[in-house]
Amino acid sequence: MADAGSRPRLEDVAARVGLSTASVSLVLRGAPGPSERTRQRVLKAAADLGYQADRNASLLASRRSRLLGVMVDVHSPFHADLVEHLHTAAEEVGYDLVLSTQTRSRDEHTAVETLLAFRSEALILLGPIAPADTLMALHRKAPVVVVGRRMTGTELDVVRTADDDGVGQIVDHLVGLGHRSIAYVDGGKGVIATDRRRGYRTAMRRHGLDEQIRVLHGDHTEAAGERAARQLLDGGQLPTAVAAFNDQSAIGVLAALTRAGVAVPGAVSVAGYDDDALSRLSCFSLTTVSQTAEAQARHAVTAAVERLDEGRTAAREVVLPPRLVVRGSTTVKSA
Known part of the structure; x- marks a missing residue:
């Protein structure tokens, strides 16, 4: 509430109606998104308080691009899911997206420079691998989420799921089905892969399966999963279950085992991570872990908008709980 004699602020209107300043700003600018009921509530509160928008701020806002730049790995089905939800979340608060792809021949630096060239006001980077100091230098040019x-x-600002806990849920699920020999196909270098690998090792030790720990070299691709499966097949005694860094890798494992005549899940249970669109196909029916793409997208957009429209400067980390999704690729260990 504004102090007596002081000029009412946007925050005062937001407090009166119980909404975020970003939502109130949308109404006062006539931007699309809020419902008619919300608009009427905000306009009444503004009138009651005697709120008047700052003309200089409005002029500045009119010269803005209102674009959020998103760096996306073109090979990741999970990133595709995130982008769909990012579009929805951005449109609801009067912003649009600019997408720049990371490919095998186009690195993160090039993708980000493209986003800046298109006047992106803030950058939402999906799974970046650049060092922290590089990302901080970028943050000085535009807010980075x-x-x-x-x-x-x-x-x-960071929005993520607790990856170590997510892989731990997979191991718990497999152990609950009677599995003890559980191999893990790794995701390679990087913080995300490190966290998921740690989650596997920690969960195996928690169940007293230290001697059963087996980490196979891999990355985020289907081909890596196929290579890991061939290594297991060539090694003789197969594990009764395999957990993989992501769904793509798990599908590679599943496909290679099936081609070799190994029944999945009858002989070997297989689980992935991400709950991407491929994992849901009936031909795979992959047990996996959901990263709640919609929630991540909404939190990411909210963080960017708070930086741009509300002037927030303090860093924020949102850690969402992962959720095990049980499908047909895992079952009780055969006798």
Whole structure:
């Protein structure tokens, strides 16, 4: 509430109606998104308080691009899910997206420079691998929101799931089905892969399965899963279950085992991570872990808008709980 004699602020209107300043700003600017009922509530509160928008601020806002730049890995089905939800969340608060792809021949630096060239006001980076100091230098050009990757000791906003806990849920599920010999196909370098690998090792030790720990070299691709499966097949005694870094890798494992005549899940249970669109196909029916893409997207957009429209400067980390999704690729260990 504004003090007596002081000019009412946007925050005062927001407090009166119980909404965020970003939502109130949308109404006062006539931007699309809020419902008619919300608009009427905000306009009445503004009138009651005697709120008047700052003309200079409005002029500045009119010259803005209102674009959020998103860096996306073109090969990731999970990133595709995130982008769909990011579009929806951005449109609801009067912003639009600019997408720039990361490919095998186009690195993160190039993708980000493209976003800046298109006047993106803030950057939402999906699973970046650049060092923290590089991301901090970028943050000084435009607010950076990191999605999916744990960051420590920076001024960046982070939205992620607890990856170690997610893989731990998979191991718990498999152990609950009677599995003891559980192999893990790794995701390679990077913080995300490190966290998921740690989650596997920690959960195996928690169940007293230290001697059963087996980490196979891999990355985020289907081909890596196929290579890991061939290594298991060539090694003789197969594990009764395999957990993989992500769904793509798990599908590679599943496909290679099936081609070799190994029944999934009859002989070997297989689980992934991400709950992407491919994992839901009936031909795979993959047990996996959901990263709640919609919630991540909404938190990422909210973080960016708060930086741009509300002037928030303190870093924020949102850690969402992962959720096990049980489908047909895992079953009780055969006798």
